[in-house]
Amino acid sequence: xxxxxxxxxxxxxxxxxxxxxxxxxxxxxxxxxxxxxxxxxxxxxxxxxxxxxxxxxxxxxxxxxxxxxxxxxxxxxxxxxxxxxxxxxxxxxxxxxxxxxxxxxxxxxxxxxxxxxxxxxxxxxxxxxxxxxxxxxxxxxxxxxxxxxxxxxxxxxxxxxxxxxxxxxxxxxxxxxxxxxxxxxxxxxxxxxxxxxxxxxxxxxxxxxxxxxxxxxxxxxxxxxxxxxxxxxxxxxxxxxxxxxxxxxxxxxxxxxxxxxxxxxxxxxxxxxxxxxxxxxxxxxxxxxxxx
Amino acid sequence: xxxxxxxxxxxxxxxxxxxxxxxxxxxxxxxxxxxxxxxxxxxxxxxxxxxxxxxxxxxxxxxxxxxxxxxxxxxxxxxxxxxxxxxxxxxxxxxxxxxxxxxxxxxxxxxxxxxxxxxxxxxxxxxxxxxxxxxxxxxxxxxxxxxxxxxxxxxxxxxxxxxxxxxxxxxxxxxxxxxxxxxxxxxxxxxxxxxxxxxxxxxxxxxxxxxxxxxxxxxxxxxxxxxxxxxxxxxxxxxxxxxxxxxxxxxxxxxxxxxxx
Amino acid sequence: xxxxxxxxxxxxxxxxxxxxxxxxxxxxxxxxxxxxxxxxxxxxxxxxxxxxxxxxxxxxxxxxxxxxxxxxxxxxxxxxxxxxxxxxxxxxxxxxxxxxxxxxxxxxxxxxxxxxxxxxxxxxxxxxxxxxxxxxxxxxxxxxxxxxxxxxxxxxxxxxxxxxxxxxxxxxxxxxxxxxxxxxxxxxxxxxxxxxxxxxxxxxxxxxxxxxxxxxxxxxxxxxxxxxxxxxxxxxxxxxxxxxxxxxxxxxxxxxxxxxxxxxxxxxxxxxxxxxxxxxxxxxxxxxxxxxxxxxxxxxxxxxxxxxxxxxxxxxxxxxxxxxxxxxxxxxxxxxxxxxxxxxxxxxxxxxxxxxxxxxxxxxxxxxxx
Numbered sequence: 062x063x064x065x066x067x068x069x070x071x072x073x074x075x076x077x078x079x080x081x082x083x084x085x086x087x088x089x090x091x092x093x094x095x096x097x098x099x100x101x102x103x104x105x106x107x108x109x110x111x112x113x114x115x116x117x118x119x120x121x122x123x124x125x126x127x128x129x130x131x132x133x134x135x136x137x138x139x140x141x142x143x144x145x146x147x148x149x150x151x152x153x154x155x156x157x158x159x160x161x162x163x164x165x166x167x168x169x170x171x172x173x174x175x176x177x178x179x180x181x182x183x184x185x186x187x188x189x190x191x192x193x194x195x196x197x198x199x200x201x202x203x204x205x206x207x208x209x210x211x212x213x214x215x216x217x218x219x220x221x222x223x224x225x226x227x228x229x230x231x232x233x234x235x236x237x238x239x240x241x242x243x244x245x246x247x248x249x250x251x252x253x254x255x256x257x258x259x260x261x262x263x264x265x266x267x268x269x270x271x272x273x274x275x276x277x278x279x280x281x282x283x284x285x286x287x288x289x290x291x292x293x294x295x296x297x298x299x300x301x302x303x304x305x306x307x308x309x310x311x312x313x314x315x316x317x318x319x320x321x322x323x324x325x326x327x328x329x330x331x332x333x334x335x336x337x338x339x340x341x342x343x344x345x346x347x348x349x350x351x352x353x
Numbered sequence: 354x355x356x357x358x359x360x361x362x363x364x365x366x367x368x369x370x371x372x373x374x375x376x377x378x379x380x381x382x383x384x385x386x387x388x389x390x391x392x393x394x395x396x397x398x399x400x401x402x403x404x405x406x407x408x409x410x411x412x413x414x415x416x417x418x419x420x421x422x423x424x425x426x427x428x429x430x431x432x433x434x435x436x437x438x439x440x441x442x443x444x445x446x447x448x449x450x451x452x453x454x455x456x457x458x459x460x461x462x463x464x465x466x467x468x469x470x471x472x473x474x475x476x477x478x479x480x481x482x483x484x485x486x487x488x489x490x491x492x493x494x495x496x497x498x499x500x501x502x503x504x505x506x507x508x509x510x511x512x513x514x515x516x517x518x519x520x521x522x523x524x525x526x527x528x529x530x531x532x533x534x535x536x537x538x539x540x541x542x543x544x545x546x547x548x549x550x551x552x553x554x555x556x557x558x559x560x561x562x563x564x565x566x567x568x569x570x571x572x573x574x575x576x577x578x579x580x581x582x583x584x585x586x587x588x589x590x591x592x593x594x595x596x597x598x599x600x601x602x603x604x605x606x607x608x609x610x611x612x613x614x
Numbered sequence: 615x616x617x618x619x620x621x622x623x624x625x626x627x628x629x630x631x632x633x634x635x636x637x638x639x640x641x642x643x644x645x646x647x648x649x650x651x652x653x654x655x656x657x658x659x660x661x662x663x664x665x666x667x668x669x670x671x672x673x674x675x676x677x678x679x680x681x682x683x684x685x686x687x688x689x690x691x692x693x694x695x696x697x698x699x700x701x702x703x704x705x706x707x708x709x710x711x712x713x714x715x716x717x718x719x720x721x722x723x724x725x726x727x728x729x730x731x732x733x734x735x736x737x738x739x740x741x742x743x744x745x746x747x748x749x750x751x752x753x754x755x756x757x758x759x760x761x762x763x764x765x766x767x768x769x770x771x772x773x774x775x776x777x778x779x780x781x782x783x784x785x786x787x788x789x790x791x792x793x794x795x796x797x798x799x800x801x802x803x804x805x806x807x808x809x810x811x812x813x814x815x816x817x818x819x820x821x822x823x824x825x826x827x828x829x830x831x832x833x834x835x836x837x838x839x840x841x842x843x844x845x846x847x848x849x850x851x852x853x854x855x856x857x858x859x860x861x862x863x864x865x866x867x868x869x870x871x872x873x874x875x876x877x878x879x880x881x882x883x884x885x886x887x888x889x890x891x892x893x894x895x896x897x898x899x900x901x902x903x904x905x906x907x908x909x910x911x912x913x914x915x916x917x918x919x920x921x922x923x924x925x926x927x928x929x930x931x932x933x934x935x936x937x938x939x940x941x942x943x944x945x946x947x948x949x950x951x952x953x954x955x956x957x958x959x960x961x962x963x964x965x966x967x968x969x970x971x972x973x974x975x976x977x978x979x980x981x982x983x984x
Contacts, residue, residue: 286461331463
């Protein structure tokens with residue numbers, strides 16, 4: 062046995078302890094994730110500096126500004142568009158998840174076809190939407206060519222464009238958790254339901270749907286939360302007219318140079334996210350089917 | 354359990370949803386080869402737009418930055434995230450469950466919040482923005498992804514394999530190299546591929562922590578998209594799509610293939 | 615150390631998990647070459663005992679000593695103990711072929727490659743797996759029984775002095791399990807290796823073991839040969855866990871010759887002598903169903919104990935037929951009668967008939983935990 066072996070063993074046993082293993086990632090996340098969030102929180106209650114940045118002091122002025130009708134409008138639009146997007150994703154996504162869960166040997170292919178867009182660049186996908194929806198885009202060109210319209214429809218820079226972009230971006234977030242909960246469902250439950258006299262509609266309503274509720278809840282939150290904080294679709298597809306809270310935050314840190322207000326706005330977003338996550342965890346712990 | 358007609362309707366509806374998910378990207382790719390610059394008419398096949406990319410220093414520079422940042426962030430995030438997952442998966446200690454939940458916080462935090470908080474942080478410390486700050490930011494949001502993927506792999510792994518190695522005469526060091534790591538590797542590689550994809554794709558966070566001259570490819574593309582729609586964007590988008598799709602497909606195969614065994 | 619050294623010795627070993635005692639001041643000696651089983655229900659501490667022996671768990675601080683072959687190994691790591699272990703779920707390395715799995719331990723011992731080949735073949739032969747057919751396969755391409763054999767070969771190839779088994783046959787179907795039990799027993803005899811075997815299956819323990827330690831609540835309830843454990847269970851737990859037993863309570867009347875007279879269900883019965891008995895005290899007996907017999911009232915042979923009862927039910931089990939008899943106090947006695955062929959010679963008992971349950975005094979076991 063080599064002379065350095067016992068030392069190496071001691072080192073290995075030392076390294077294989079929770080504290081040693083957690084230190085690098087934990088340290089990184091504390092310094093570069095948690096501390097920045099705290100600094101941002103501090104900024105949100107400090108007076109605005111003349112040339113960007115902040116001055117020392119304490120004020121709640123930036124939170125008060127939200128009650129300005131201009132900003133309340135943005136908040137309302139954000140919530141409404143996110144909710145519409147969530148509802149559309151649910152309506153479009155549930156049948157897809159249902160079909161994948163029942164699809165037998167095509168399951169893997171269908172699943173990959175959902176997972177791949179789940180990960181492909183937001184930016185590229187949003188550009189694809191622009192390419193289709195702009196005045197001289199493919200949708201208008203086809204409609205004109207078919208004679209269905211005589212002049213191009215204004216599709217881009219409308220709420221319609223933003224919602225389409227959001228749905229396009231977040232649909233996989235809805236499909237995957239619903240699929241996961243349907244997949245776990247024991248097929249013999251439906252057979253048992255049929256033997257107990259339930260028709261297809263009753264089986265769906267009384268067995269499938271309740272058992273997939275954890276997935277539905279997870280999917281809705283996974284769509285609604287990022288939609289609230291989204292930024293690219295509204296910026297590129299909505300233009301300046303369809304500002305969401307994400308754009309407001311960005312604006313405060315760039316053009317408006319009002320960092321404290323931007324910080325306050327993003328803390329509001331963060332708080333909404335955390336409320337959603339806690340709500341999700343609660344519903345998951347209570348759900349009969351277990352977590353997703 | 355569905356009647357034939359219901360399932361046909363369902364199939365048709367789902368087919369439309371799949372079209373909605375994939376057709377826009379396919380069209381985008383197709384038009385990257387269209388000879389016409391302005392029209393949506395197909396006027397012939399060309400590689401002109403790809404060739405022009407090579408003449409654009411901003412795109413080449415952005416690509417170089419993206420590769421540097423992606424490489425560095427991937428290595429750091431993969432090592433840190435894997436160690437973190439090992440701590441969660443192989444040890445019992447107080448607060449483990451809490452840590453496990455906290456791991457998900459970076460996953461659900463909106464990118465815009467991460468971006469501006471890091472901007473505020475670097476500003477408060479007086480750190481000059483550049484490639485290093487981008488790497489720091491990308492590692493911060495990738496660690497959790499890596500840790501979650503590796504953790505899932507660890508959960509499927511049988512602890513008694515390591516114990517068997519110990520009773521067969523392998524010490525802790527050998528056991529790690531010969532048993533633990535080979536088992537874990539698909540998860541680690543999958544996590545690394547995800548980390549690279551996230552980094553390579555990220556616009557929102559990068560836009561806040563990138564200094565002048567350190568723009569990554571997505572930042573360059575974003576600027577182009579905001580200005581105009583031109584076939585070069587289709588071309589570079591196609592390249593990004595192909596790269597990320599390959600990476601994600603590989604990561605998916607790795608992380609699932611292992612679990613199936 | 616002399617040849618008389620114990621293969622394994624536990625000296626007041628304790629192990630606590632999160633405030634829960636898994637092993638409580640356990641002392642135990644295992645002889646060289648012995649097939650020794652740790653038997654008990656789940657949670658009794660048998661697996662923890664085995665893992666302590668393997669070095670996969672450490673005893674509590676001041677939690678006693680473990681000796682292997684006369685040497686204290688409490689502080690040693692598993693790879694410093696010269697033992698092998700077969701795991702419950704086989705624990706075959708999924709990324710290595712069968713050959714490479716078996717070679718794993720030899721490689722750790724820095725054996726030259728030329729010497730390894732024959733050893734591996736020999737080990738696979740020993741567990742009756744054809745090296746040419748199975749050597750290159752991956753574990754995922756094997757059936758449960760084949761995996762079990764590979765795991766065994768992997769442990770045997772090291773020629774350890776001590777081989778540990780953690781419920782290795784639990785996941786195999788019944789027929790194959792019975793076959794493997796006999797093979798393991800034969801291997802133990804042939805190789806002279808000490809086997810320590812954990813199981814919750816009493817039949818398995820009785821089949822294979824030289825001695826059995828029945829464990830309950832982190833302690834050894836009884837230690838002995840299979841016959842001692844089965845025929846002389848010392849406590850109600852052992853009597854109930856190993857096979858089936860009827861538990862009968864009564865009151866001691868007086869000493870009578872070399873036994874005692876006991877009052878039970880209005881009858882006086884004889885029980886063998888036991889130091890714990892005293893006139894006027896309570897006594898609890900265990901009687902195996904197969905040692906009981908059924909008689910018509912008035913037909914009990916002299917010298918047999920008998921309790922009155924009514925036939926409640928008759929259960930056909932194939933090899934035996936169990937007659938369930940209601941005692942006057944409402945409890946059940948289970949009587950196992952040999953099945954002599956119901957189609958040719960049907961059982962003479964019917965439900966609701968009055969009966970006497972009889973047994974010879976020496977067939978009842980006085981339990982300690984009365």
